[in-house]
Amino acid sequence: MSKSAAGFLILALLSGVxxxxxxxxxxxxxxxxxxxxxxxxxxxxxxxGRKIKFDPVLR
Structure with missing residues (x-):
């Protein structure tokens, strides 16, 4: 989880409370x-924040 996602989660929880x-x-x-x-x-x-890895070499 990225820092911005964690910050938004904390802010959402605090405002809900x-x-x-x-x-x-x-x-x-x-x-x-x-x-x-x-x-x-x-x-x-x-x-x-998801990192999609692309492997151009087909094995």
């Missing part, structure tokens, strides 16, 4: 929106 601890009855809040955005960025960072 803030949403659950501060806003119990509200449905859509800024921490929940940021949790969603950081979650999507986490998945994109995981996809971008």
């Amino acid at each position: 803030v949403h659950l601890s501060l806003f119990e009855e509200a449905e859509i809040t800024p921490p929940l929106i940021s949790c969603t955005v950081f979650g999507v960025l986490f998945v994109l960072a995981l996809a971008a």
